[in-house]
Amino acid sequence: MHLPPDTTLCEGESLTITPTVVDSLYALENDTRSYLWNTGDTTPTITVTQPGSYWVRVTIDGEFSAWSDTITVSYISDFTTTALPHPDTICEGLSAQLAVQVPAGVPGITTVWSTGDTAYAITVQEPGTYTAYTFNQCFAHTDTFRLYTRFCWDKEQPFTTLYIPNAFTPNGDGRNDCFEVVGDNLGSYQIQVFSRWGELVYQSDDISQCWDGTHRGRPVPDGVYLYVIRHTDRHGNPMPIRRGEIRLYR
CATH class of the missing domain: 2.60.40.10 (Immunoglobulins)
Known part of the structure; x- marks a missing residue:
């Protein structure tokens, strides 16, 4: 005779324990069995809802011998975070x-x-x-x-300033032919310009450089382009990312 193996349950669950007689010599169809659990129950099965060790003694047909086994039931309690x-x-x-x-x-x-x-x-x-x-x-x-x-401003560290035009005309007339960003109190600087389809058409880490409206040596079409500027102040503190639109006319 044996009980199920030791079992771990979740808090709130129950377990029905049933002993199994494995020796067919003592498992006749009409045999008489008596049960005694350490809980005081005398039924063939018990249902438990608390952790602990549970044992049963089974006597068959009034035999002088009795069989017993023990199962340990553990519970995992809910927790809080x-x-x-x-x-x-x-x-x-x-x-x-x-x-x-x-x-x-x-x-x-x-x-x-x-x-x-x-x-x-x-x-x-x-x-x-x-x-x-x-x-x-x-x-x-x-x-x-x-x-x-x-954005946090330290009065001992002056603001960076950026002047970003909203349009330029790269037509070769010598006026406003370049998309040029001007800034003060800058540390690092990077600009990226994208087409409206998300293609990167210009990128630079040098604020003294400007975009002449070409990509891979060819003029890009008139239209609206998107820029993203990342920069730090002269002490290396990151400044807010600047995003916007630039209109290209020829």
């Missing part, structure tokens, strides 16, 4: 740590962030919504973080 305090808004270019606190002693807990990270804490710079999914084989919990960024 806590989103640790964090800044809602940070200065652009800085970072913030987002973290969840999980209880100690609960087995098999895993945290996966919407970024793909699997640590309990992550460091982020970009604004947006970040979600931490914490789970084990029984339960799952979600914590959501919202992070904003803003």
Whole structure:
């Protein structure tokens, strides 16, 4: 006779335990069996909802011998997570740590962030919504973080300034023939210009260079083009990304 193997359940689940007599000599069709469980039950099966060790003694046809076995039932309890305090808004270019606190002693807990990270804490710079999914084989919990960024000005570090024209006429008349950006107090600088279909038609890391309206040595058509400018101040602090449209006329 034997009971099922030791079992682990999720909190709130129940288990019905039934002994099995494996020796056919004692498993006759009309035999008489008596059961005694350590719970005091005398039924062939019991249903349990609490952790612990459960044993049964089975006597068949009044035999002098009895058979017994024990099963241990364990439970995994539900758990709670806590989103640790964090800044809602940070200065652009800085970072913030987002973290969840999980209880100690609960087995098999895993945290996966919407970024793909699997640590309990992550460091982020970009604004947006970040979600931490914490789970084990029984339960799952979600914590959501919202992070904003803003431009921060240090009075000891002067603003960068950019002058960005909104149109130019590369027709060779010597006037306004180039798309030229002018700036003050700059550190690094990069400009990219895209066609309306998303093709990169111009790129430069030198603000003293301007775009003459060509791509691979050929004039591009009249129309609206999109620019993206990334730059830092002279101390290396990232400035807000500038995006806009430039109109090309010939």
